[in-house]
Amino acid sequence: MEKHLDKKLEKLSDKMMQESGLEKPSFNFTNAVMERVEKVSANQITEYKPLISKQAWFVIAVALLPIAYIIVNNSSSSNSNWFDVIDFNSLFNYQFIDNMFSVTVSKTVLYTIVLFGLMLCVQIPILKNHFDKRFEV
Template sequence: MERDEKKIEELIDKLMSADTLEKPSIEFTDKVMSKVEAVSNSTITEYKPLISKPIWFIIAGGFIALVAYIYLMEPATNSSWLDRIDLSNVSNPLEQISFNFSTSLMYAVVFLAIMFSIQVPLLKHYFNKRMTF
């Protein structure tokens, strides 16, 4: 076993001594520096929000105008503003649906919720610890 290792080591030594080190071309440093400069001169993407400030002002103004319209156009009474909104025509589509869950499904959902509530803080701590280094 030792003979084989010695022979392999001698063979590697012969190959390494026969092979010479490669030398970079004369313009190697210039080429590398030109690529570094090209990367450093690239433009930085500027942050632009999806919804600009004027659009937010328009949305807020529209909401305020809607609330003012509802509040001012109803006749003044002594009742609260929630009583002014007529919700008698609104129906709940979920009233007709009934859910019957098996006990095993309920146990599975509870177990999933418990495991999720345990794993999220552990993973958050792990990634925060990893980011500090």
């Protein structure tokens, strides 16, 4: 049944191809298309604006540096409570919140977090430069 249907479709397509013939584009087809492309690309140039400006990155860095300094300097023992640096008890007197901020962090985890943050700060400009070069025209 399918072979019969396939043969009918093949005969129909062959007949349509013979009747339609070859179509040829106009003499200046390529030039006309290229002119339109140039007009569109010239009209729609977008200027790159970063989502986070350089001033905002500077403010973020200035805000994170003291936090990293406090974390590194207050990790004298292997199980330091680095949430104890900030006194949250005066703001909240709930047992749940007291238990939540009594988390102990080992030096290894603390160093891992700091190094991860540093590596992230190093890799972002490198990747940005890579993608800027890749998308240059």
